[in-house]
Structures are given as structure tokens and as C-alpha cells.
Amino acid sequence: MRAVVFAYHDVGVQCLQALLTAGIEVDLVVTHQDDPHENVWFSSVAKLCEERKIACITPTNTELISLIPQIQALAPDYLFSFYYRHMLPAELLACAKIAALNMHGSLLPKYRGRAPVNWAILHGETQTGATLHVMEAKPDAGAIVGQVAVPIGPDETATDVFGKVSQAARAVVQQVLPELLQGIVPKQANDLSKGSYFGGRKPADGEIHWQQTAAQIHNLVRAVAPPYPGAFTDWQGQRMIVACTSLNGPFPAELRLETPGIQVVDNQVFGIGGDHKAVAILNWYPANP
Template identity: 75%
Template sequence: MHAVVFAYHDVGVNCLKALLNAGIQVDLVVTHQDDPNENVWFGSVAKLCEEKNIPCITSSASKLNDLIPKLQALSPDYIFSFYYRHMIPAQILACAKIAALNMHGSLLPKYRGRAPVNWAILNGESETGATLHIMEAKPDAGDIVGQVAVTIGADETATEVFGKVSQAAVKVIEAVLPSLIAGKVPRKPNELKKGSYFGGRKPADGQIHWNQTAAQVHNLVRAVAPPYPGAFTEYAGKTMIVAKTSLNQPIPEHLNLGVCGIQVVDNQVFGICGDRQVVEILEWFPASK
């Protein structure tokens, strides 16, 4: 079986390795150039391709259609997308003789769209996962090919959960590869009405609003904790990144629960929230650092 792979991030690295280990012939990999303004804390698809001597190119979203003649000439059995960040045009998907498949970091149909792990934590979910699905013009809308769930701990950060999702993605691809190699694509309906679509997140979305509940603040901190841009608040004229919070620490009796915002008592830092509950800030630092 021959494949063309669009890939980035840890999921891209790990799933590409799974294809190679299964004997899939990867004729071309399309990846992204690392953004100099982004904290790149994950594995490199380009480096893996260099090590494995796999042809690897980058392309802007506006020039993906320029790849169509090349892909038509390669005539791959499958096209895979593993955490590739651009929407792949339908004309490219049509170049796959059997199917074009995408790995998404949620339990579809839940959390279609961007930043699914971050959104799941932000919304206080206790479970997410990885889903391999048929690619269509509409994002994350095709039939489900395989799926593995993972738990989300009450204090786990997006990076920790993403590590679980990355491992789940490998389990999904390894489970379905025998069928794919046989030319058979298992599929079940992706019932979109039972899920929802979420857009991308920006650093500015990390601002803490202390009128929210303590659980909401804690979930925001977990969802965007470094190496993501981080939740932030103003204190003493400075913008502070709040990197770690707890809902379970003992609360001093003399906190003023009637005033939302930061209070420092005996060198401990607390955030008073809109539900008159408290988060203790265990780690924070100036945004300038």
C-alpha cells in the first residue's frame, strides 16, 4: 500500500511511525514550517522524514492545490492527515484511490474543529480521545473509521492530556491498519447533531475573568497552561501568567470572599471567584518572562 501523508506535531510523528512500522510505503509527506513565534515543544515530522529518507515538503494553505498534479502522478492508495493544520482541498482528497483519512483529537462528533483538547479541558470534560475519520470538504464530518477514549484528570493540563491523546491516536491507527492494508475501510456514521464545532483559540482568550466560577477559572488555567500561552490576570500593575491552580487547598479564614480577584495572605496567592469559591494560585510569573 502506498500513502501520501500530511502531518505535524507529536501525533504526526507517532502516526507516521505506525504507518512505516506496518509496511506502508509513504511516497511523500507534507508538513509545516515551524512558526518562530510559537513555542515548539513537540516532535518534528520533518526531522523524522530526514531520518527515514522520506520525501518531505512544506506548502502554504493557498498553494496546496499546486500539489494536485504531483499527487495524481503518485496515485496513492491512501491520503492521511495527522494533525495537519490546513484544510486539505477536495481535489487533493480525490487523489486517494481508496480513502483520505484524518486523525482528530477528540471523540467525534464532539469537539469538531480547532484545539479540541484545550476546549475539552476548558469545558470540564472528564473524557476525550482520538478519532480516525473519512475526510470530506466539511471539517471533521466524515464517517468514523476508528476511535479510542482517554480520561481527563481533574488537575491535568492540556499538555498532559495531549500526551494521552497522542498515544490513543497510535492505538487507533494500529487497530485499523490491518483492514486498511487489505483495502477495507471500516466506517460508522459521524452523527454531527450529537456534537458541536469549536473555533481556534488565541492568546488573548486566556484572560481570567474572576466573576466566573472557581471551576471555570481552574479549567481555563489547565487548558492553556505553558507551553501554551497561559491564562493571565493583572496584579499590582503587572500582567501575570497563572500556570497552576488548585481547588483543593485549605482556605484562610480571613480571605474577603465578597471581592472577586487576587488576594495574597501569608505569602499564599488566592483568586476569589464569582461563585464565592477560591482557587489557590500555586505557580505564576510575570508575562514579561
């Protein structure tokens, strides 16, 4: 079996390694150039390709269409997308002789779209996972090919959970490869009515609104904790990044729970939510030291 792989990030590295281990011939890998303005804390698909001597290119989004003749000439059995950041045009998907498959970092149909791990934590989910599905023109809408769930701990950050999801993604690929190698694509319904689509997140979305509940504030901090841009609030004229919080007490009796916002008691920092409950701020620092 031969494949062309579009991949980036830790999920891209894990899933590409799984294909190579299984003996799939990867004729071409399409990845991204790292953004110099982004905190690149994850593994490099380009570096893996260099080590394994696999042809690797980094076209822009507008250049994807021009790849069609090259990929048609390769005649891949499968086209895979593993955390590649651009939508692949339908004409490109049609280059796969058997199927074009995408790995998504949630338990589809839940959390379709961008930043699925961050959104799952933000909404207080206790589990998420990785789903391999058939690619269609509409994002994350094709039939489910394989799926593995992972738990989300009450204090785990997006980075913690993303590590689990990366391993789950590799497990999904390993789970379905025996059938894929026989040219069989197992499919189950992806009922879009049982999930929602979410867009990308911006650093400005990390602003803490103290009218929210303490649990919602804690979940926001976990969802965007560094190396993501971080949750933030203004205190005494200074913008502060709130990097780590806890809902676990006991909390000082002196806290004024009726007043949302930051309070400092005995040199400890706390936040009071709109539900009159406290969250301990274990780590915060100036956004612009």
C-alpha cells in the first residue's frame, strides 16, 4: 500500500511513524513551515522525514491545488491528513484510489472544527479522544473509521491532554491498519446532530470573566495554559497571565465570596467567581514583564 501524507504537530509525527512501522510506502509528506511567531513546543514532521529520507514539501494553502498532478502521478492508495492545518480540496481528496482519511482530536461527532482539545477542556469534559474519519468537503463530517477515547483529569491542561490524544491517534491508526492494508475501510455513521462545530481560538479569548463560575474559570485556565497563550486578567494596572489554578480548598475564611475578582489573603492569590466560589491562583505572572 502506498500513501501521501499531510501532517503536522505531535499527532502528525505519531501517526506517520505508525504508517511507516506497518510497512506502508509513504511517497510524499506535505507539512507546514513553522511559524516564527508561534511557540513551537511540539514534534517536527519535517525532521522525521529528513531522518527517514522521505520526500517532504511545505506548500502554502493556495498552492495545494497545484499539487494535484504530482499526487495523481504517485497514484496513492490512501491520502492521510494528520493534524494538517488546511482543508484539502475535494479534487485533491479524489487522488486517493481507496480513501482519503483524516485524524481529528476529539470523539466525533463532538467538537468538530478547530482546537478540539482546548474546547473540550473549556467545557469541562471528562473525556475526549482521537477519531480517524473519511474526509469530505465539509470538515470532520465523513464516516468514522476508528476511534480511541482518553480521560481528562480535573486539573489537566490542554498540553497534558494533547499528549494523551497524540498517543490515542497512533493507537487508532494501529487499530485500523490491518483492514486498511487489505483495502478495507471500516465505516460507522458520524451523526452530526449529536455534536457541534467550533471555530479557532485567539489569544484574546483567554480573558477571564469573573462573573463566570469558579469551575468555568478553572477550565479556561487549563484549556489555554502555557505553552498556549494563557488565561489573563488585569490587576492593579498590570495584565497578568494566570497559568495554574485549583478548585481544591480549604480557602481562607477572610475571602469575600460575594465580590467577584482577585483577592490576596496572607500573600496567597485567589479569584472569586460569579457563583461566589473561590479558585486558588497557584501561578501567575506579568504578561509583559
